[in-house]
Amino acid sequence: MTKADRPIGVFDSGVGGLTVVRALMERLPFESIVYFGDTARVPYGIKSPDTIARYAAQLTRFLLAQDVKMLIVACNTMAAVAQEVVRTLAGPNVPVLDVIEAGARAAVAATRNATVGVIGTPTTINSNTYALRIHALRGDVRVHSQACALFVPLVEEGWLDHPVTRLTAEEYLKPVLAEGVDTLVLGCTHYPLLKPVLADIAGPQVRIVDSAVTTAEQAARVLDGAEGLRAGAGSVPRHRFYVTDVPLRFQTIAERFLGRALPEVVRVDVPE
């Protein structure tokens, strides 16, 4: 198998990273993809950084064994606290992208008044990684962050357009919007499913940065630069999905994230 034919590896703590797979399938339709979701141990957002780093290393080793040509950390929590362990394991020949870096770049490109809001899980927000990455790109941008612990459960309950979700979003966004942000980063791969409600509350003057879409854009740029894009003509890409558990309502929830029917899913044991 040539380098270009090898799959892109995408991993997440659960099903949220399927929004990144969806964006990749739309932006890079000829690429093969291997997805690994640690559904037995989801959610990571309420675990300690040490535990998250240990789990991230296990997921990385699993995907490297699948001979991936690129690794995408499609989980903000792991991107926030476990980036170094993933890069070290991947080595110099497998580029590592993550949703936080992609979101930070898009936010800096989008803002006109240098005032950016970031919403995410408690662990992502407490890590302050978005502010650090945004400041590394442009030092004068003010970042206003808000942890939104209830958004993941609301998305998984399917209450995407529900009065409870609207009321919850109003409460979480109020302090961020009061700071006059003109750009709002969805710092969790679950949040693209809430984009209509969030955009409605934020109003038309606020640009929403969907880090699933921006990550797919960055993957296309990096692979193109390294001549790693797969030639499309005459061959069908393979999309494989591995999870560590198949919980209740998995198919329904996963298809909501992927935006299409889910092919066969293989359950594997949690790697040690």
Place this chain on the structure above:
Amino acid sequence: MTKADRPIGVFDSGVGGLTVVRALMERLPFESIVYFGDTARVPYGIKSPDTIARYAAQLTRFLLAQDVKMLIVACNTMAAVAQEVVRTLAGPNVPVLDVIEAGARAAVAATRNATVGVIGTPTTINSNTYALRIHALRGDVRVHSQACALFVPLVEEGWLDHPVTRLTAEEYLKPVLAEGVDTLVLGCTHYPLLKPVLADIAGPQVRIVDSAVTTAEQAARVLDGAEGLRAGAGSVPRHRFYVTDVPLRFQTIAERFLGRALPEVVRVDVPE
């Protein structure tokens, strides 16, 4: 150490079982207690029955190694799908109680119109265990169940008396109350913290069964019957708390459940 001096073992997937510890400390103040919460892998309510049974066996072995005189499954999800594996490991000399059995007994004792509502996590409700246990006690009771996936995240966010929580509870309880239940079982150890809101929505004609309190009552009866109650005079009981992870805001959340200051917590690795 005499049999009576050995501790009561209580386990849960996370911190919710601390509501059972709180009830035990109030009902049986002379008893020593060992608590084990699998905070690294919480929540169990969204995992598959096979995975839950495997984890329950690990937690049981850990507590048996602490020489407990009784095991209390303070997690509705494990009580629903992993009861047999726990009883088999405990053997004939260590009685096993669980929150579902205690809640079922209390519901049957409380109802006057033989119409009982049960609320819990999706896994607990889908297992249908409450209905099975209630029917084993009294066959003519009609049980109306409702999965309430958002209650655990709302409690952990601390939104105990919040418009979002009230709106969510109204939505979940509406179909159950429409069936004319006169008794409502809180089938999850997180829910006692929502009792004021739930009682308010249910109205004064509905009795709320708090399975933490009813489990402590049953523990007192079983130990008394087996002459296993610890003599109080002259010795202070020991309360030990083990968890598999110490996540963000752990102390705050745990103390909300325990209703008092939390003594030292020891982090141990997830047992395999």
